[in-house]
Amino acid sequence: MDTSKPVVVLCSGPSARKISKLSSAYVCTVNLCSIYAERTDFWVINDANFLKYFSESKLKTISNLILPEYPHSVLPDDYKPSKDFPYTKVIQHLPSSLSIHTFDLKKIKTGTSGGSALWWLRNQGFKNFILLGMDPSGGRHKEIPGMMANSKAIVTQQCSKPERYKKHFNNEIAKILKNSCNACRLLIPEEAIVDDELVQSIQFNGYTEVQL
Numbered sequence: 487m488d489t490s491k492p493v494v495v496l497c498s499g500p501s502a503r504k505i506s507k508l509s510s511a512y513v514c515t516v517n518l519c520s521i522y523a524e525r526t527d528f529w530v531i532n533d534a535n536f537l538k539y540f541s542e543s544k545l546k547t548i549s550n551l552i553l554p555e556y557p558h559s560v561l562p563d564d565y566k567p568s569k570d571f572p573y574t575k576v577i578q579h580l581p582s583s584l585s586i587h588t589f590d591l592k593k594i595k596t597g598t599s600g601g602s603a604l605w606w607l608r609n610q611g612f613k614n615f616i617l618l619g620m621d622p623s624g625g626r627h628k629e630i631p632g633m634m635a636n637s638k639a640i641v642t643q644q645c646s647k648p649e650r651y652k653k654h655f656n657n658e659i660a661k662i663l664k665n666s667c668n669a670c671r672l673l674i675p676e677e678a679i680v681d682d683e684l685v686q687s688i689q690f691n692g693y694t695e696v697q698l
Contacts, residue, residue: 487512489611492690494618494680496523497600499651501673502619502627505680511616514607516599518631519619520548530603532591533558534576539631542581551577551584552606554591598654608665614690615662617671618680624651659693673697 492511496502496519505513507525514528517536526548531537534557540548553573573588580586587606594605600620607615619627626632662669668690672680678698688696 487610489613491612492614492616492685492688493528493607493612494616494685495600495603495607495620496520497617497619497621498626498630498632499619499621500623500625500627501621501671502630503672503674503676503678503680505618506682508680508682508685510682511685512612514603516603520544522627522630523547525549528552528603528607530599530606531557532599532602534571534573537576537580545581546583548584550587551580552587552589552603553577554602555588556591558591596654596658598658601654601658604658604662608662608667613667615667615669616680616685616688617669620655620658620671622652622655663692669693671695 494505494508494511494513496505496513496515498517498519502519502522505523512527513523513525514530515523515526516530518539520526520529520540524547528550529548530552532554534553556569556572557576573586577586589602589606591602594602596602596605604615619630659669670688670690671694672688673695674680675698
C-alpha cells in the first residue's frame with residue numbers, strides 16, 4: 487500500500503456519488519456502497535449480514551475485506567457478536583482473491599462502519615481522506631441499499647435520528663484532526679462521477695468541504 491495516496495471513503499449518505507477506477511487514490515467503501523464504485527480497494531463492514539449481498543462478479547472487483555474479528559449480526563434477531571461466530575465462519579463463501587483483514591471492534595470504540603473504516607485506514611498510515619456520502623445530517627442515498635442489523639431485508643428509508651449521525655460525524659472529524667490527518671468532504675452534482683482529475687484537484691489542509 488502506498489500510504490502517501492489519498493483514500494476516497496464512500497458511505498451511503500445522500501452525497502454519495504459514483505467512483506470510476508482510480509489510479510491517483512484508493513477507494514474504500516462501507517457496507518453495500520461498492521455498488522457505486524467501479525473498483526474497491528478496501529471494503530469495510532461491522533455486520534456479517536452484508537457479506538452475502540454481492541454477486542461473485544462484483545466481489546472480484548474488491549481487493550480487500552476488513553471486518554471485526556467477531557462481526558455483528560451473525561445470529562437471527564440479534565445484532566450483537568457471538569463468541570461462537572468468529573470472522574472465519576462468515577467468510578467461507580467468499581472468493582480466494584479477496585484478502586481478509588480483521589480488527590477488534592471493541593478496541594476502536596466507534597458506532598458506525600464509516601468510523602471503523604477511518605480507524606483502520608489511519609492505523610495503516612493513511613493521512614488524507616476524501617469523504618463521499620458521510621453526511622452529518624444522516625439520511626441514505628436513494629440508489630444505495632442498506633440492511634438492518636441482524637436482517638437480510640433491504641432498507642432504503644431516510645435516517646430517523648439525524649442527531650445520531652451528526653454526533654458520529656463530528657467525532658470522526660475530531661479523530662482525523664487529532665491524528666494529524668486531513669479530510670475533504672466532497673459535494674458534487676448527482677450526475678457527477680469521481681475520477682482521477684477531480685481527486686488530483688483536491689488540496690488537503692485539515693478539514694475542508696469542496697462543493698462543485
